[in-house]
Amino acid sequence: MTRRSVLMGAAIAALLVAVPALAAEPDLPRKSIELVAPPFVHPHEQATKEGPKIVQFKMTISEKEVVIDDAGTKFQSMTYNGSMPGPMMVVHEGDYVELTLVNPATNTMPHNIDFHAATGALGGGALTNVNPGEQVVLRWKATRSGVFVYHCAPQGMIPWHVVSGMSGTVMVLPRDGLKDRDGKPLRYDRIYYVGEHDLYVPRDQDGKYKSYPSLAESYSDTLEVMRKLTPTHVVFNGRVGALTGKNALTAKVGETVLIVHSQANRDTRPHLIGGHGDHVWETGKFANPPEKNLETWFVRGGSAAAALYTFLQPGVYAYVNHNLIEAAELGATAHVKVDGEWSDDLMKQVSPPGPIVPGKVGAIETGTVAK
Numbered sequence: 001m002t003r004r005s006v007l008m009g010a011a012i013a014a015l016l017v018a019v020p021a022l023a024a025e026p027d028l029p030r031k032s033i034e035l036v037a038p039p040f041v042h043p044h045e046q047a048t049k050e051g052p053k054i055v056q057f058k059m060t061i062s063e064k065e066v067v068i069d070d071a072g073t074k075f076q077s078m079t080y081n082g083s084m085p086g087p088m089m090v091v092h093e094g095d096y097v098e099l100t101l102v103n104p105a106t107n108t109m110p111h112n113i114d115f116h117a118a119t120g121a122l123g124g125g126a127l128t129n130v131n132p133g134e135q136v137v138l139r140w141k142a143t144r145s146g147v148f149v150y151h152c153a154p155q156g157m158i159p160w161h162v163v164s165g166m167s168g169t170v171m172v173l174p175r176d177g178l179k180d181r182d183g184k185p186l187r188y189d190r191i192y193y194v195g196e197h198d199l200y201v202p203r204d205q206d207g208k209y210k211s212y213p214s215l216a217e218s219y220s221d222t223l224e225v226m227r228k229l230t231p232t233h234v235v236f237n238g239r240v241g242a243l244t245g246k247n248a249l250t251a252k253v254g255e256t257v258l259i260v261h262s263q264a265n266r267d268t269r270p271h272l273i274g275g276h277g278d279h280v281w282e283t284g285k286f287a288n289p290p291e292k293n294l295e296t297w298f299v300r301g302g303s304a305a306a307a308l309y310t311f312l313q314p315g316v317y318a319y320v321n322h323n324l325i326e327a328a329e330l331g332a333t334a335h336v337k338v339d340g341e342w343s344d345d346l347m348k349q350v351s352p353p354g355p356i357v358p359g360k361v362g363a364i365e366t367g368t369v370a371k
Contacts, residue, residue, distance in 0.1 A: 197265075
């Protein structure tokens with residue numbers, strides 16, 4: 001660990017040559033936001049007529065052991081604000097994001113944050129390196145609209161920190177809100193944030209998952225599993241079943257839901273079984289026109305996508321990574337429970353399962369002319 005710290009210090013020293021002096025305070029109003037844990041998102045305006053603001057956030061880094069499946073598998077995680085993924089931050093294009101990043105003295109690792117939405121200094125990574133017992137304040141201007149990944153990126157340890165839980169999303173909304181391909185306004189009644197993580201848990205000689213007394217002691221074995229590029233778990237929001245059962249997402253027939261999906265490390269393919277993507281920003285960038293009526297969309301590793309859908313039928317919808325092995329076997333599944341009235345026009349069981357009737361196709365006998 002000492003050698004890595006020395007290397008990190010050397011890299012930071014080299015970067016400081018290009019670091020500007022502390023910026024003057026923009027003459028703008030300030031707004032402080034309390035972050036909430038995913039899949040939920042803090043209250044925000046979808047469109048605004050107000051001018052730019054400095055939007056203040058605070059995140060505390062938490063290193064902790066978590067349970068990632070119903071079998072009780074333990075995992076040494078690193079997180080922003082204690083959740084996998086870290087909280088979503090929402091601002092409008094032209095606003096400034098001002099983040100206070102806290103690394104408590106109880107932690108053991110250096111950390112930082114790289115915002116894919118920011119410009120310069122490794123996305124802020126070069127200006128936010130904090131050792132245990134330190135905090136830092138970073139301010140950057142949101143110049144591009146869309147949904148963007150953020151993640152930890154400490155020198156020499158980036159993959160380990162990312163696949164141990166340290167990623168999240170910033171959503172930069174256009175000031176006049178979302179638009180369809182024709183420039184007409186789009187709005188959502190609910191928003192949910194799904195963060196997908198590939199996890200790599202070492203096994204012992206008997207094939208059972210190992211647990212470790214500390215984060216540092218898990219490093220060597222975890223790195224060995226990571227290098228095989230085969231995850232043991234692929235999960236939504238930190239564990240198998242995090243968004244199913246009593247934790248399922250909810251909606252009502254007629255409601256429009258925006259689902260933001262991020263994956264900081266691997267490609268993924270979200271699919272809503274029984275529904276569609278009415279409007280999908282597959283690359284996550286709102287300046288580009290959304291795709292329409294998609295069945296499955298593609299999220300590139302290191303990015304986020306946004307999909308808008310209006311639910312038309314009640315019931316339980318499965319929202320999955322459509323690598324179905326990862327969905328069914330490794331954990332990448334969520335549920336959306338939708339309340340409302342069923343529409344027979346959209347779907348109806350014409351006849352229940354029963355004995356095979358020779359000569360009958362569909363609702364009529366073979367040879368019958370429909371009138």
